[in-house]
Amino acid sequence: MKEQLISKSRLREIKKSLDPLIAFQYIFSYFYLFLFLLLPIATIIQQAFLYNGAFSLHWFQKVFSDPDFFSLSPRGGMFFELHGDTMYIWGIDHGYILNSLMVAATVTISASIIGVIAALIIARYDFPGKNVFRILILIPMLATPFVNAYVIGKFFQPRGGLLNFIFYDVLHILPWRIDVNGLAGIALAQTLAFYPIVYLNVLASLMTMDPTMEEQAESLGAGGLKLFRTITLPLSMPGLAAGATIVFIFSLEDLGAPIGFIGYSGNPLARRVMSVYVFDDFAAAVTGAISPITSAIAVILVTFAVTGFLAIKKYVTLKTYATLSKGGRWKPRTRKLGFKGTALVYPFFILLILSASIPQIGVVILALTDWAISGLAPKSITFEYISRLFTDPNVVRAISNSLLYSGAAVLLAVILGSCSTYVIARSKLPGTDALDSLLTMPIAVPGIVVAVGYFLFFTGFFRGTILDPLVDPALLLIFAYSVRRLPFTARSVFAGLQGVHESLEEVATTLGATRFKSFFDIVIPLIVANVIGGGILTFVYSMSEVSTSVTLGALREDRGPITFYISQVIYGTAAVGTVSVAAALCLLLITVQVIALAVSNYILKQRVAFLGI
Amino acid sequence: MVKVSLRNITKRFGKVVAADHITLDIQDGEFFTFLGPSGCGKTTTLRLIAGLEIPDEGRVYFDDVDVTDWPSYKRGVGMVFQNYALWPHMTVFDNVAYGLKIRKVPQSEIKSRVKEVLELVRLEGLEDRYPHQLSGGQQQRVALARALVVEPKLLLLDEPLSNLDAKLRIEMREELKELQKRLGITTIYVTHDQEEAMVLSDRIAIMNNGRVEQVGTPQEVYRRPSNLFVATFIGRTSVLEGVVTAIGDFVEVKIGDIKVKGLAINEVSVGDKVYVVLRPHDFSVRKEEEEVNMLEGVVEWMAFTGGLLEARIGISGGKILVTLDDEVPASMGKKLRVFVPWRNVIILKA
Numbered sequence: 001m002k003e004q005l006i007s008k009s010r011l012r013e014i015k016k017s018l019d020p021l022i023a024f025q026y027i028f029s030y031f032y033l034f035l036f037l038l039l040p041i042a043t044i045i046q047q048a049f050l051y052n053g054a055f056s057l058h059w060f061q062k063v064f065s066d067p068d069f070f071s072l073s074p075r076g077g078m079f080f081e082l083h084g085d086t087m088y089i090w091g092i093d094h095g096y097i098l099n100s101l102m103v104a105a106t107v108t109i110s111a112s113i114i115g116v117i118a119a120l121i122i123a124r125y126d127f128p129g130k131n132v133f134r135i136l137i138l139i140p141m142l143a144t145p146f147v148n149a150y151v152i153g154k155f156f157q158p159r160g161g162l163l164n165f166i167f168y169d170v171l172h173i174l175p176w177r178i179d180v181n182g183l184a185g186i187a188l189a190q191t192l193a194f195y196p197i198v199y200l201n202v203l204a205s206l207m208t209m210d211p212t213m214e215e216q217a218e219s220l221g222a223g224g225l226k227l228f229r230t231i232t233l234p235l236s237m238p239g240l241a242a243g244a245t246i247v248f249i250f251s252l253e254d255l256g257a258p259i260g261f262i263g264y265s266g267n268p269l270a271r272r273v274m275s276v277y278v279f280d281d282f283a284a285a286v287t288g289a290i291s292p293i294t295s296a297i298a299v300i301l302v303t304f305a306v307t308g309f310l311a312i313k314k315y316v317t318l319k320t321y322a323t324l325s326k327g328g329r330w331k332p333r334t335r336k337l338g339f340k341g342t343a344l345v346y347p348f349f350i351l352l353i354l355s356a357s358i359p360q361i362g363v364v365i366l367a368l369t370d371w372a373i374s375g376l377a378p379k380s381i382t383f384e385y386i387s388r389l390f391t392d393p394n395v396v397r398a399i400s401n402s403l404l405y406s407g408a409a410v411l412l413a414v415i416l417g418s419c420s421t422y423v424i425a426r427s428k429l430p431g432t433d434a435l436d437s438l439l440t441m442p443i444a445v446p447g448i449v450v451a452v453g454y455f456l457f458f459t460g461f462f463r464g465t466i467l468d469p470l471v472d473p474a475l476l477l478i479f480a481y482s483v484r485r486l487p488f489t490a491r492s493v494f495a496g497l498q499g500v501h502e503s504l505e506e507v508a509t510t511l512g513a514t515r516f517k518s519f520f521d522i523v524i525p526l527i528v529a530n531v532i533g534g535g536i537l538t539f540v541y542s543m544s545e546v547s548t549s550v551t552l553g554a555l556r557e558d559r560g561p562i563t564f565y566i567s568q569v570i571y572g573t574a575a576v577g578t579v580s581v582a583a584a585l586c587l588l589l590i591t592v593q594v595i596a597l598a599v600s601n602y603i604l605k606q607r608v609a610f611l612g613i
Numbered sequence: 614m615v616k617v618s619l620r621n622i623t624k625r626f627g628k629v630v631a632a633d634h635i636t637l638d639i640q641d642g643e644f645f646t647f648l649g650p651s652g653c654g655k656t657t658t659l660r661l662i663a664g665l666e667i668p669d670e671g672r673v674y675f676d677d678v679d680v681t682d683w684p685s686y687k688r689g690v691g692m693v694f695q696n697y698a699l700w701p702h703m704t705v706f707d708n709v710a711y712g713l714k715i716r717k718v719p720q721s722e723i724k725s726r727v728k729e730v731l732e733l734v735r736l737e738g739l740e741d742r743y744p745h746q747l748s749g750g751q752q753q754r755v756a757l758a759r760a761l762v763v764e765p766k767l768l769l770l771d772e773p774l775s776n777l778d779a780k781l782r783i784e785m786r787e788e789l790k791e792l793q794k795r796l797g798i799t800t801i802y803v804t805h806d807q808e809e810a811m812v813l814s815d816r817i818a819i820m821n822n823g824r825v826e827q828v829g830t831p832q833e834v835y836r837r838p839s840n841l842f843v844a845t846f847i848g849r850t851s852v853l854e855g856v857v858t859a860i861g862d863f864v865e866v867k868i869g870d871i872k873v874k875g876l877a878i879n880e881v882s883v884g885d886k887v888y889v890v891l892r893p894h895d896f897s898v899r900k901e902e903e904e905v906n907m908l909e910g911v912v913e914w915m916a917f918t919g920g921l922l923e924a925r926i927g928i929s930g931g932k933i934l935v936t937l938d939d940e941v942p943a944s945m946g947k948k949l950r951v952f953v954p955w956r957n958v959i960i961l962k963a
Contacts, residue, residue, distance in 0.1 A: 012667055012669070019684075501696060501698065503694040503695075503696055503698035504698045504700055506663075506665050506685070506692075506694070506698070507692060507694055507698040507756075507759070508700075508711065509664075509665070509684070509685040509686045510663055510664075510665070510685050510686070510688070510690055510691065510692040510760075510769075511686075511691075511711055511712035511715055511759070511760075511763060512686045512687075512689075512712055512715040512716060512763070513686055513711075513715050514684075514686055517715070521711070522700055525702045526700075526701065526702055
């Protein structure tokens with residue numbers, strides 16, 4: 001009886017929530033996310049588990065019994081092997097699956113260590129120049145898809161590489177030339193690119209931590225390492241867990257580093273990761289089919305990624321994020337660093353920032369000089385490559401494609417983000433928690449999986465239509481961007497909604513405004529800065545999106561966006577173009593990114609902008 | 614104006630019952646207050662009347678019309694929120710004019726009506742300011758003007774004075790009372806401040822844990838509280854426990870070694886356990902009339918509070934708090950004898 005009463009009142013609650021606006025927003029959000037996120041992934045899963053028309057583990061058995069994919073015994077490679085005067089650090093091949101996992105684990109651990117140390121120093125100590133380091137440490141976040149690994153390869157090249165030249169040939173510090181390439185090269189490039197993710201998340205945790213937590217422990221006699229181990233680290237665990245997991249997922253799905261190394265040196269070990277396997281198979285997809293083995297690999301990728309995501313879900317949902325991003329309620333504890341401390345901190349940061357910025361520095365040099373063809377060091381400055389951005393018809397087309405796709409994706413992400421977050425923030429409908437998860441989940445779904453899913457789903461169910469990527473991938477790229485970069489907009493808008501007290505809308509309804517009217521009169525004007533801020537981030541990260549761009553985008557060359565063009569250059573298959581044009585394109589991406597972040601940080605005052613991923 | 618009737622209204626939030634079978638009538642033109650501690654359900658009840666929440670059970674009537682399922686925007690009430698809920702992106706004028714624009718009132722009439730209502734709340738000349746450029750008291754008045762300008766049948770006020778400093782609060786309270794009487798608008802007020810409730814209201818509903826404990830005029834709830842919660846929530850009290858020994862015009866109660874006469878609120882019979890509720894201000898040191906109780910004990914604690922002396926006296930059967938003239942010769946550890954008229958002694962069944 002009681003049970004029934006409660007469910008009856010729940011029904012009335014739902015009925016009340018379902019005014020036309022909320023109903024539309026709710027249905028639209030779920031429809032969009034089902035069509036452009038869940039159903040494509042479901043199609044992959046279906047193909048992977050289907051054999052001769054029945055459910056089967058056939059493809060997985062095939063994958064795990066093939067040493068090419070999964071081998072506990074080493075299948076070649078060189079790891080700290082000395083041949084002649086060169087030390088080869090390439091990594092050992094254990095098949096695609098284990099290789100990917102080993103690289104991802106290595107990157108996660110090393111990025112975590114670097115990120116935690118950097119965050120601790122920045123959050124807890126004061127020293128001259130701290131604010132400069134604070135900004136410079138984020139340089140690796142600037143997008144240099146593919147070119148980053150190319151540049152690292154160029155630096156580490158045993159003969160003619162700048163590092164080996166300086167430290168072996170000139171300074172004689174190194175006993176041998178060092179060749180970092182293959183799996184080890186990928187791990188190095190990814191660590192340097194991804195540690196800021198851990199750094200930012202841990203820093204956010206440390207900054208929002210109530211300083212009395214540590215002060216209380218200190219007053220009870222805990223100090224130094226003990227304090228760190230018992231109080232500081234456990235309390236910054238949410239940030240560390242979220243950051244580390246995201247790094248793990250990013251490493252698994254990354255195409256930029258492997259393709260960069262393949263492009264630079266053709267190193268066979270750089271091919272031996274899951275993401276490249278899927279990518280290579282995709283290249284054959286123009287003929288109209290993707291092998292079930294690729295689907296099985298995609299399922300494995302998405303399983304790892306989604307498991308990781310579920311583990312950290314409670315740290316990355318919109319609700320958590322909104323509280324985290326407020327921050328600054330108290331002045332964080334900092335202490336002045338003495339001379340000895342400063343003498344330790346400076347070399348750490350300088351070394352870290354210098355090595356992590358190699359790709360960005362390299363991009364600038366490549367784009368503005370003749371370094372690509374001059375050998376060891378650049379000989380002259382040239383604007384030829386920059387001017388190609390405006391004159392080369394293929395480059396211009398790639399740029400305008402990217403602008404068009406990203407712009408349209410932002411529009412969709414803004415509508416979807418506003419609708420869905422409003423439902424989550426204001427209604428008591430069932431399924432709002434699931435919607436919250438769905439909005440954040442694209443962080444965890446590897447782009448390459450999205451690409452495979454879109455291909456299977458839309459060639460399967462929309463064959464020959466405008467949504468068929470074999471007919472035209474442009475629309476699908478827009479949808480892919482809008483979903484993949486949705487979390488940026490959703491988080492920002494949700495944070496804005498948290499700041500709009502519900503009473504502001506309620507008072508409008510008591511004055512006679514419907515929910516629809518109060519949404520546009522009251523809510524939208526108050527969150528417009530958040531909408532723009534989130535939209536800017538979505539735009540920036542859509543422009544530099546790699547995974548779907550180089551796969552779906554490859555299905556019709558005239559529809560390829562910027563990153564597709566860069567990958568073609570680096571991969572060595574573009575008809576015309578040199579790596580310097582790719583670098584010039586990266587420079588363009590970096591410029592867009594810097595301007596956008598500056599706008600959202602300084603003009604819109606969105607602290608959210610840089611926070612996390 | 615309108616008469617509001619609640620019939621068996623119940624609202625639960627998960628396991629918490631915010632409104633528990635509330636039935637009461639608020640008369641046309643009445644200033645009615647829901648008073649209670651935080652979390653007692655008074656704001657929820659107000660929101661149920663506004664249509665911002667829908668009840669799990671029960672009905673809401675405006676002038677005998679069932680409005681339970683009407684959405685808020687159709688009910689025609691004016692509401693002032695605790696945080697004022699002024700829209701930060703609109704000027705004072707736009708805030709106040711909003712309800713009129715929704716009602717498609719012609720532009721020229723909007724202008725004159727906004728002007729009028731701003732004069733009413735003494736804010737003329739501030740039309741172009743933004744909320745953040747106003748003081749707390751001014752913001753409160755904008756919120757009030759915004760609610761009043763649409764000429765609502767019913768005015769709902771949710772702790773509108775609680776964010777103001779003490780002095781301004783008293784000023785605004787007088788203004789509000791005066792305005793309400795002038796407009797004759799049915800007003801429902803929510804507060805946790807019993808003094809505010811006393812000063813403003815025609816009638817008060819005292820709420821606790823979602824239930825209405827008592828409805829009555831300020832005098833009734835103060836002098837004739839229907840239970841211990843109301844007795845202790847309204848005004849300061851000392852509560853002693855005793856047993857009824859005799860019943861006549863008054864009820865006689867034995868507390869420890871002494872006997873006290875008082876007025877029983879509920880039916881009691883000899884031998885019943887009862888609470889004896891005493892208010893500090895009812896005590897004096899002089900015996901002024903015949904029917905008084907005399908209590909004597911040692912002063913355990915005392916303090917001067919400017920013109921008045923507060924003291925705690927340990928008597929047989931408990932401790933009592935008394936407020937006396939500060940010229941009374943009392944000192945710590947010394948005996949003191951105080952008197953209280955029996956009509957002011959409240960006796961409640963335990």
